[in-house]
Amino acid sequence: MQQLLRVHAFRWWYRLASYLAWRKHRSGPTGSPLTIATANGELSARTYIGPRGNERPLLVYFHGGGWLIGDLNSHDYCCRALARHTGCSVVAIDYRLAPEHPYPAAHDDCLAATHWLAESLPSLPPCDGSLVIAGDSAGGNLAVCSALEADDRASKKIAGVLSIYPVTDYYDADFGSYTERATGQMLTRDLMQWFWDSYLAGTRPEDAMRARPLLSDRLPQLPPLLLVTAERDPLRDEGAALAQRVRDAGVPVDYSHYGDAEHGFACSEGETPDFLAFVDQVNAWLAGLSPR
Numbered sequence: 380m381q382q383l384l385r386v387h388a389f390r391w392w393y394r395l396a397s398y399l400a401w402r403k404h405r406s407g408p409t410g411s412p413l414t415i416a417t418a419n420g421e422l423s424a425r426t427y428i429g430p431r432g433n434e435r436p437l438l439v440y441f442h443g444g445g446w447l448i449g450d451l452n453s454h455d456y457c458c459r460a461l462a463r464h465t466g467c468s469v470v471a472i473d474y475r476l477a478p479e480h481p482y483p484a485a486h487d488d489c490l491a492a493t494h495w496l497a498e499s500l501p502s503l504p505p506c507d508g509s510l511v512i513a514g515d516s517a518g519g520n521l522a523v524c525s526a527l528e529a530d531d532r533a534s535k536k537i538a539g540v541l542s543i544y545p546v547t548d549y550y551d552a553d554f555g556s557y558t559e560r561a562t563g564q565m566l567t568r569d570l571m572q573w574f575w576d577s578y579l580a581g582t583r584p585e586d587a588m589r590a591r592p593l594l595s596d597r598l599p600q601l602p603p604l605l606l607v608t609a610e611r612d613p614l615r616d617e618g619a620a621l622a623q624r625v626r627d628a629g630v631p632v633d634y635s636h637y638g639d640a641e642h643g644f645a646c647s648e649g650e651t652p653d654f655l656a657f658v659d660q661v662n663a664w665l666a667g668l669s670p671r
Contacts, residue, residue: 382478382577390448397453397647404650407459410451413470417491419484423473424492425451427458431466432505435665436538438467439496441525443516443543443646445574446477446485457646464658465665467511468504470496474521481580486589489521490528497533509538511665515646516566516614517574519545519606523592523621526601538668539603541661543645544614547593547621549584550575554616564611566642571613593621598628605633605664607657612642633664 410425429435440458442449451473462469474488493512500508510533514522519542526540550557550572561568579587588594604625608618615636622634637644637653644653 386447386478386577390450393444393448394450394453397456400647400649401456401460404460405456407456407463410455410458410471415472415492415495417488417495419475419487419491422488422492423451425455425458425471425473426504427462427469427471428504429462429466429468432468433507435465435467435507436509436511436668437496437500437503437506438462438465438469438541439493439510439512440469440471441474441489441512441514441518441521442471443514443518444476445571446482446517446578447574448476449518450476454646460650460654461658461661465662467665468506470503477578478580482578482582482587483589485517485521485578486524486528489525493525493529493537494533497529497536500536508536509668510536511539511541511668512537513541513543514545515543516642517546519543520547520590520592523547523601523604524589527592527595527597528589534600534602537602539605539664540601541664542604542606542618542621544607544609544612544642545618545621546571546590546614547617548591549587551584552593552617554620556615556617557613560611560613560615564641566612566614568613593617593624598625599630601625601628601630603631603633603668605661607634607645607660608636609640609642609644610636610638611640614642633660635660
């Protein structure tokens with residue numbers, strides 16, 4: 380009971396913090412509800428029609444929040460801004476959250492949503508017939524993992540993966556940033572460890588390889604990757620490590636490190652200079668993609 384109360388308090392705080400950060404930058408297309416049918420039940424989603432949708436991939440967005448917090452509302456203004464600045468139509472996915480739905484529920488839902496969207500493109504908001512799978516933090520993990528697990532039919536529709544300061548491995552992997560950036564910013568080492576432990580809910584890390592893309596032997600199968608990291612972030616080093624391993628696997632990688640930024644800068648702080656630099660980078664990367 381105490382665990383659930385803590386989770387619900389964090390969820391409430393996350394939605395409020397997002398509203399406060401974006402309240403001066405709320406322009407962009409209003410989201411419309413969408414329901415996605417999966418083997419585990421219906422998923423709620425929200426669509427945003429981009430002003431250049433016909434020319435660009437459909438951006439499928441998995442929100443962050445450590446697989447425990449975050450929802451369509453916490454990332455509503457972020458998705459509006461992405462649609463406005465990139466011109467892409469966006470579909471945000473409301474996957475199941477722990478601790479009510481522990482591992483691998485979030486990974487199952489995001490993979491199922493990827494397959495459904497790939498099959499349903501003609502009936503979705505305008506796009507060029509391809510997908511970009513995107514997400515921040517735990518959502519950045521889900522984006523990479525969904526692309527790694529997508530079946531052949533869906534993979535052919537995925538033009539790229541946008542992974543924003545992602546979780547890429549379990550917290551015992553001995554990355555220096557877990558020590559150097561343990562405190563001093565919103566996402567701390569202790570909070571990240573709580574997210575992991577709550578999501579795994581007793582599953583051993585070695586039995587949760589679907590959530591550890593850094594160790595995947597399928598990295599050569601990824602489409603082009605855009606990955607960004609932030610300096611003030613315990614996830615800094617594992618994100619950089621994934622970018623390097625994907626590059627070593629022969630996949631085109633566009634990697635940038637934001638040296639003055641904190642975890643959350645791309646979706647939880649409003650239209651800061653770092654956010655605007657980030658969307659410029661996304662636009663340049665999108666311009667170089669082509670349907671697979």
